[in-house]
Amino acid sequence: MPSGYAKNGVNKGQFKKGCISIMKGKHHTKESIEKISKNSSHHVAWNKGLTIEDPRVAKIFTKERADKISKTSTGRKHTKESKGKISKANMGKNNGMYGIKQSKETINKRIASTQKVESKRRKHISKTFKEPIFNKKFRNIMKVAMARPEVREKYINSTIHRKFCDMKPEILIYNVVVNAGYKIEKQFFIKGVGIVDFYLPDYNTIIEVFGDFWHANPKKYKPNHIIFKNKKIKAKHIWNKDSKRIGNAKKLGYKIIVLWEKNITNNINSCIKKINKIGGI
Numbered sequence: 001m002p003s004g005y006a007k008n009g010v011n012k013g014q015f016k017k018g019c020i021s022i023m024k025g026k027h028h029t030k031e032s033i034e035k036i037s038k039n040s041s042h043h044v045a046w047n048k049g050l051t052i053e054d055p056r057v058a059k060i061f062t063k064e065r066a067d068k069i070s071k072t073s074t075g076r077k078h079t080k081e082s083k084g085k086i087s088k089a090n091m092g093k094n095n096g097m098y099g100i101k102q103s104k105e106t107i108n109k110r111i112a113s114t115q116k117v118e119s120k121r122r123k124h125i126s127k128t129f130k131e132p133i134f135n136k137k138f139r140n141i142m143k144v145a146m147a148r149p150e151v152r153e154k155y156i157n158s159t160i161h162r163k164f165c166d167m168k169p170e171i172l173i174y175n176v177v178v179n180a181g182y183k184i185e186k187q188f189f190i191k192g193v194g195i196v197d198f199y200l201p202d203y204n205t206i207i208e209v210f211g212d213f214w215h216a217n218p219k220k221y222k223p224n225h226i227i228f229k230n231k232k233i234k235a236k237h238i239w240n241k242d243s244k245r246i247g248n249a250k251k252l253g254y255k256i257i258v259l260w261e262k263n264i265t266n267n268i269n270s271c272i273k274k275i276n277k278i279g280g281i
Contacts, residue, residue, distance in 0.1 A: 169264040170197060170209045176272055177207070193249045203278045205255040208246075212261045215242060219262065 028036070050057050078086070092098060145151045177184045177198065188199035190206075198207035212220055216227050216235035223236040246256055255278070259271050 167209075167211065169211070169259075169261045172264055172268065173207065173209055173259060173271065173275075174198065176268070177275060180272075180275065182275075182278075190249070190252070190254070192252055193245060193254075196249075200278065203255065204253065205257065205278050206249055207257045207259065207275070209264070210242070210258055210260050214238075215260075217260055217262060 047057055052058065052061060146155065174184065174186065177200070182200055183202050185199045185201065187195055187197070188206075189195050190199070193206075196206045197209045199205070200207070210217070213227070216225070216238045218235075218239070221227065221235040223234065223239075225235045227233055227235055227238060246258070249256055257274055257278070259274070264271055
């Protein structure tokens, strides 16, 4: 007889490896299930209302035992077969909620709870966007970090391999340049300038497509008009940033063509003429 069992065949109360349960292959009758449910309904758990700090609980649920329990479950995943068995076991009539309809009160409670969570989430999101993202502390930390050559190289490599989504004006200009027969590179990185929209290597020329909103088109916005309310950035701040960037590119010997979104959508022929001037067409 395997260890863990008494001589009369009754279980001692603790199983060991290799032991076989007495109830293996057996099922409770309906009468026995009803008896068990009646007895358990009046039974109160011994640890009800007790916390982990309580000495009675602390004796059983020690840190060593908690670590063992966590280690047993970490890194383990159900196989496809086990997932299929679980799903089949809970399908149809086997599911505990089969044939049970929820009352209007329970449905309303669920809706109210989800609405509360959504309202809290929305408030949290709104607060994060109201606060300035790039504050002075963050800028100072970035300055110190970027002074290190290792960090700077990682940042440059990340920007080079970053994937960008082309907008409609950029797609139009790209197609025009390609159809004209020019060799072109998209999202080209230039040291001292950054990533430019298009670069023509044969003519050492940069083509920048400026969105009317993102670059604050002077025909639409005044200098003191606030473009980004969260950061309180005005149109003149964006113009200064763009002019410095263009100035750095010119100092390095690059030619620059700036095409605005409004001109691309309304008068594409004027943009084509600017591009054709590069090749002397």
